[in-house]
Amino acid sequence: MNIVIIGQGAIGLLWYHHLAKSSKNAVSLFCSSRTTFIPSHYGFTDINLQSDELALTVADNAAFTDAELILICVKSYQVKAVIEALKSKISAHVIIVFCHNGMGACHNLADLQQSCLTLLTTHGCKINSPFHAQHTGLGHCDLGSIHGKISPLMRANITSTLEQALPTLTFTNDIKTKQWLKLAINCVINPLTAVENIDNGQLLDERFTPIITELISEIITVAVYEDVKFNFDELQEKIMQVAKNTAKNCSSMRSDMLQQRKTEIDYINGYIVSLAKKSGIPVPKNEKLVQLVKALSQVD
Template sequence: MNIVIIGQGAIGLLWYHHLAKSPKNTVSLLCSSRTTFIPSHYGFTDINQQSHELSLMVADNAAFIDAELILICVKSYQVNVAIEALKNKISPHVIIVFCHNGMGAYQNLASLQQPCLTLLTTHGCKINSPFHAQHTGLGHCDLGSIHGEISPLMRANITSTLKQALPTLTFTNDIKTKQWLKLAINCVINPLTAVENIDNGQLLNEKFNPIITELISEIITVAAYENVKFDFNELQEKIMQVAKKTAKNCSSMRSDILQQRKTEIDYINGYIVTLAKKSGILVPKNEMLVQQVKALQVS
């Protein structure tokens, strides 16, 4: 399969590395326009702590013309720019896959001719240095359609290609609930670890129970207006399981703050706040965290 990956961050390099392993795939990478130097090789440290240096194929216009699958692996606030830059380069038949945190990053899907999917992952990955990623934790991926029609054959082909590259992966017809579950987890773990400057596992301390309880209650209320139903105890258990499983991890939002980068808060807790305002719901704890994270991040 001809595949173009957009974004040389942790998730972009994770997918590039695993998809490029297969001789059945032709994979190229489009880097950020702000990148001043693109090396001929990239570094990758696998889950077994083994480091590799491998050839990097950079995407050109021909790669976009021939692409059957495009994975957009950029920050939520970069998605609109990435899509607008793509529109005149790609075939109407190419499949676009969004691989970013949060929700509400691209609201103009109806203007796209191309079918669109979203890919959610719980795999852990981080950037050790520019163009060197490290796979820090095994996880699961959920793939689902969010716009347009995709043939059963193409859907099966894409699912198989991605699943072979990075197990485990499931195609689901209920991707909206999966998106909301990931959003809820991110709404608790990301901002609290960023504001408190702590590893994920430290949220298991009982002193955080009151604010976690209030955040979950607010999220469940807003989700219900979007026809997504959560059980409080089940959602709380899931969030705490993730915190425990990733106990030593530094969340992406905390990492952004520490490295003086813009965060994705507008598409995580900020998304909850936006929906709440439309529905006349009060979400004071989510609003508070949005303000606290924005006070810490670079403008």
């Protein structure tokens, strides 16, 4: 399959590395316009801490023209600009797959001819240095349609290609619920670890129980208006299990703040706040976290 991956961050390099392993795939990477230097090789440290340096194929105009699949692995606030830039480069038949945190970045797809999917992953990965990624934790991926129609054959082909590259992966017809589950997890773990400057596992401390409880209650209330229903105890258990499983991890939002990068708060807790305002629902704890993250992050 001809595949172009957009974004040289941790997840972009993770997918590039695993998809490029197969001789059945022609994979190229398109880097941010802000990138001043693109090396001929990239570094990758696998889950067993084995490091390697491999050749990097950079996407050119021909790669976009021939692409059957475009995997967009950028920050949520960069999605809109990427979509606009793509429109003049790609065919109407290419499948676009979005892989980013948060929700709300892909709500304006109505004028896109291309069919679009979203890819959610719990695999852990981090950037050790520019163009060197490290796979830090095994996880699962969920794939689902969010715009347009995709033939059963193409759906099966894409699902098989991605699953063979980075197991495990499932295509689901209920991707919205999966998106909301990941959003809920991110709404608790990301801002609290960023504001407190702590690893994920430290959220298991009882002093965080009241704020976590209130955040979950607000999220559940807003989710109902989007026809998504959660059980409080089950959702709380899921969130705390993720915090436990990733105890030593630095959340993406905390990492962004420590490195003085723009955060995705507007597409995580900010998305909850936006929906709540439309429905007249008070969500003071989510609002407070949005304000705190923006106050602590000079680039937001």
